[in-house]
Amino acid sequence: MSRAEALYRLQMFDLDLDKAVRRAREIDAAIKDSPAVSRVRTELTAIQSVVARATSEHRLIELDAQGADEKIASEEKRLYGGTIKASKEMMDTQHEVESLKKRRAEVEGKMLEAMMAVDEARVTERRLQAALKQAEGKWAEDNVALNKEMGELRTRYAGLAEQRKGLISAIPKPDLDIYALLRAKKPNGVAVSLIKAGTCGTCGEEASSMHIQQARQGAILVTCSSCGRILHG
Ligand SMILES: [Zn+2]
Numbered sequence: 481m482s483r484a485e486a487l488y489r490l491q492m493f494d495l496d497l498d499k500a501v502r503r504a505r506e507i508d509a510a511i512k513d514s515p516a517v518s519r520v521r522t523e524l525t526a527i528q529s530v531v532a533r534a535t536s537e538h539r540l541i542e543l544d545a546q547g548a549d550e551k552i553a554s555e556e557k558r559l560y561g562g563t564i565k566a567s568k569e570m571m572d573t574q575h576e577v578e579s580l581k582k583r584r585a586e587v588e589g590k591m592l593e594a595m596m597a598v599d600e601a602r603v604t605e606r607r608l609q610a611a612l613k614q615a616e617g618k619w620a621e622d623n624v625a626l627n628k629e630m631g632e633l634r635t636r637y638a639g640l641a642e643q644r645k646g647l648i649s650a651i652p653k654p655d656l657d658i659y660a661l662l663r664a665k666k667p668n669g670v671a672v673s674l675i676k677a678g679t680c681g682t683c684g685e686e687a688s689s690m691h692i693q694q695a696r697q698g699a700i701l702v703t704c705s706s707c708g709r710i711l712h713g
Contacts, residue, residue, distance in 0.1 A: 481698070482699075483699070484672060485712055486711040491659075491669075493644045493647065495670075497640050500633050504634075511623055511627070514622075517612070520582060524612055527604045530606060534601050538591065544582065544587050552577060552581060556577055559574065571603065633675055637675065658710070659693060662708065673712070682704070683709070685704055685706035687713075692713060695711045695712060
């Protein structure tokens with residue numbers, strides 16, 4: 481095996497390892513965050529505060545109605561209980577009861593409106609609760625698949641890393657150093673380029689016939705005169 485070929489094989493492992501690491505990062509991010517779940521959760525929190533506001537509004541009106549009922553009852557008791565002697569007081573009390581009943585009717589209308597507002601908000605709340613449950617279920621399902629994929633990636637990574645060790649042991653240290661240096665510098669970690677139709681397969685620069693021949697013989701490492709990658713062909 482030529483020196484360049486050994487590095488080219490190593491690169492195939494490394495590119496596979498890079499891919500596994502990238503995918504693992506994607507999975508990590510996807511498991512941490514579910515946009516669908518957090519969106520529904522935000523909507524639910526908002527409607528829950530609407531329900532709370534509407535409920536307390538309704539309760540206040542209810543208390544108002546209760547107060548009016550009690551006042552009406554006590555005035556009517558006075559009116560028909562025979563405690564009032566003067567007719568003027570009698571008439572005043574009758575007026576008072578009438579005006580209280582009018583107010584009570586208005587309160588009744590408001591109470592109905594408030595009740596409807598509560599009901600409406602509760603319907604939305606229940607709908608969002610169901611939507612949240614569904615989104616969370618879907619998320620959990622996705623996570624099962626993602627966790628499974630993550631487990632497979634780990635196994636694959638460990639296998640590749642083990643094979644890589646064996647490969648490295650057969651490559652001279654200076655070659656490994658050049659390879660590592662190029663990999664760190666070059667986009668996507670491509671340090672070794674295949675010669676394709678007499679040109680560098682990565683940057684397209686034409687390789688001299690001497691370089692092509694040297695690359696084939698494999699006794700020395702030949703680099704592309706344009707991009708500096710190790711040529712293998
Ligand atoms: Zn090149």
